[in-house]
Amino acid sequence: MKNLSDLGYDLFMFPLETFLLNRKRKSIFKEVAGNVLEIGAGTGTNLKYYHYDKFKSLTITDQDLSPALTSYKYPKDLNVTTLQADTENLPFESGSMDSIVFTLVFCSVTDPYAGLNEIRRVLRPDGRIFFIEHVLPLHNPMRRVFHKANHQWTKIAGGCNLSRETDKIIEESGFKIEKLERFFGAFITGVAVIS
Numbered sequence: 667m668k669n670l671s672d673l674g675y676d677l678f679m680f681p682l683e684t685f686l687l688n689r690k691r692k693s694i695f696k697e698v699a700g701n702v703l704e705i706g707a708g709t710g711t712n713l714k715y716y717h718y719d720k721f722k723s724l725t726i727t728d729q730d731l732s733p734a735l736t737s738y739k740y741p742k743d744l745n746v747t748t749l750q751a752d753t754e755n756l757p758f759e760s761g762s763m764d765s766i767v768f769t770l771v772f773c774s775v776t777d778p779y780a781g782l783n784e785i786r787r788v789l790r791p792d793g794r795i796f797f798i799e800h801v802l803p804l805h806n807p808m809r810r811v812f813h814k815a816n817h818q819w820t821k822i823a824g825g826c827n828l829s830r831e832t833d834k835i836i837e838e839s840g841f842k843i844e845k846l847e848r849f850f851g852a853f854i855t856g857v858a859v860i861s
Contacts (some may be wrong), residue, residue, distance in 0.1 A: 687798065690847075690855045691715040691769070694796050697857065700764025703727070703788065705753050705781075706771035710734040718744055725758070727751035753781035758788045769798040772832045774825045782839035786860055795841065798855045799832040808851060828852075837861075 692715055699720035704712060707726045713735075716724075723745040726735055731750055740746045751757055753768075753775050766785050775781040785795060803809050812828040833854050837843060842861035848854050 686850055686853075688715075690798055690849070690853075694798065694855050694857065695767070697794070698765045698767060698796055700793075701725075701762065702765045702767065703758070703763040705756075705766065705768040705785065706775075707735055707748075708732065708770075710738055712767060712769060713738050713740075722764070723747070725749070725763075727753075727756070754784060756784045756788050760787050761790045763788050764790055764793045766793070766795045767797070768795070770800060772797075772799055772835070773827050773830050776825070778830065778832065778835050779839055782836060782841070786840050789860060791860060793859070794844075795836075795858045796856075797832075797836070797858070798853065799830075800828075800852050801833060801854055802829045802831050803852045804848070812852070 691712060695712065695715045696717060698716060701723045702716075702721050703725045705727055707713075707728050709732045710726075718724075718741045721744055724740070725747045727749055728735065729750060729752060731748055735748050749757070753771065754777055766789055768785075772778050772781065789795065802812055815828055833843065833846060833856070836856075836858055840861055841858040843856050843858045846854060846856040
């Protein structure tokens with residue numbers, strides 16, 4: 667939802683964060699470790715949930731870096747890099763990251779397959795990806811509602827797609843999903859490795 671300001675986005679997301687997503691972030695990020703890359707970090711919502719004592723380094727990317735990312739109080743001894751980068755063309759060496767995190771990102775990536783291929787390229791062979799995404803619901807009539815609303819929604823929400831099936835795209839892009847949880851009808855959280 668790049669059309670909203672940082673404050674507007676955070677206000678829009680506040681109820682969802684408060685009653686749902688914060689618990690999912692706390693749970694899934696316990697395992698993030700090593701050289702960590704967060705893709706599409708937005709306003710830095712994930713930063714307070716990381717266990718920095720498990721990190722060797724943290725690299726944060728977004729197409730437009732929010733001041734919240736650059737002014738965050740990171741641990742002093744942690745090597746942190748923030749940079750503008752496109753998910754479909756990541757400026758990192760192949761196999762250089764142990765953990766890659768993305769939350770509510772792939773709904774708006776222009777070519778999700780290209781983005782996930784880049785993520786697979788920069789991930790170490792034994793590394794893992796950690797994700798939270800909204801996806802097309804499994805059951806009708808909500809699937810029909812999401813499909814019908816998608817055309818207008820993408821226009822007002824900065825290219826966000828309501829009808830993406832990111833879990834399937836992750837698997838089709840060469841990953842094996844080890845953990846997957848569906849919640850609130852249209853959300854998933856999970857962990858995957860290179861298959």
